[in-house]
Amino acid sequence: MPNTTAIVELTILMPCLNEAETLAVCIEKALGYFERSGVVGEVLIADNGSTDGSQQIAESLGARVVDIDEKGYGSALNGGIEHALGTYVIMGDADDSYDFSDLDGFVERLRAGDELVMGNRFRGGIEPGAMPPLHKYLGNPVLSWIGRMLFRSPIKDFHCGLRGFNRQSILDLHLQTTGMEFASEMVVKSTLGGSRVSEVPTTLSKDGRSRPPHLRSWHDGWRHLRFLMIFSPRWLFLIPGTAAFAIGIAGVVLLGFGPLVIGRIGFTYSSQLYLAALAVVGYQSVLFAILTKIYAQHEGFRIPRSRSFERLEKRISLESSALVGLGLFLLGLAIAVVQLVGWATQGFGALDVEGTLRVAIPAALLMMLGSQTIMGGLFLGVLSVGTKRR
Known part of the structure; x- marks a missing residue:
């Protein structure tokens, strides 16, 4: 739990929907980062209706849990951001695909004044089998290229799930989407709003869960594209x-x-x-x-x-x-x-x-x-x- 006598500098935020298999290891890595780096922070789980005991696992390890009733990836993250105590927030999926013990690059850029710091998996490295070929060679490159072309954004990996930001700056953008297109909305609105945006290399590991991911390739890809069309x-x-x-x-x-x-x-x-x-x-x-x-x-x-x-x-x-x-x-x-x-x-x-x-x-x-x-x-x-x- 965060130290209530000190200002919380960083909230590590994880959206959660039945992540009992991998949630514990993600929380332990995040807590380990705080211990190693000396950053004053908290681990916040934005639970979106888990029924597998994820809430109890998180609380037993010292994480704070907030229940988000409105369904959807964007809804969970928006609710989590509102409840976060940190000046900065680093968000990432709770499937053990991102390494929460290695966040120095994000914190460095946030302290330097960047308002949105995106991870770049193509620069940091993608473990074999961590990203489906459809996403690696078509979905992510094409949608990221469209985003750069339409909005003159410097971001080359629009859909990296590990990203850090100044909490107040993101709240001021009034993000509204409830689904997976939330990832694009954050980048687009930050770019259009003149925010300081940057990227740091990050690694992507193979999903640690035995079940299929929540992401639906064609459905969610279309929602991202539709969102970009509305904005440009x-x-x-x-x-x-x-x-x-x-x-x-x-x-x-x-x-x-x-x-x-x-x-x-x-x-x-x-x-x-x-x-x-x-x-x-x-x-x-x-x-x-x-x-x-x-x-x-x-x-x-x-x-x-x-x-x-x-x-x-x-x-x-x-x-x-x-x-x-x-x-x-x-x-x-x-x-x-x-x-x-x-x-x-x-x-x-x-x-x-x-x-x-x-x-x-x-x-x-x-x-x-x-x-x-x-x-x-x-x-x-x-x-x-x-x-x-x-």
């Missing part, structure tokens, strides 16, 4: 969507005046139809990027908040979107009505297919874009109602 709609949706929309609109307008020949390639109404589809997809992507970021802003996901986007957000409302969307839809409808009237004056006879489609395709495109704009505005209205309730 610009590069995944806004920029590609804007490019697709611009190309599509330009092509539809140009082909509305007649066939276009570039070199040996001719473009006509069939190309115009596909370009209209490209414009619709691009516009939907842009709307998705805007609505996703508004959702992220309202939920406190984005740190720091973008002032330029906030100004844009104030100009976007259910009413303004409905008016713009209605205007686009009515313009397209008016073109369609004019075509219908013209056809009627001809006695509804045979039409010039190419000439008719060159006008009908832009008209249909305007009606689709108008409908999308109206529905986007309605969804924005739903988001606004949700925030007012809170």
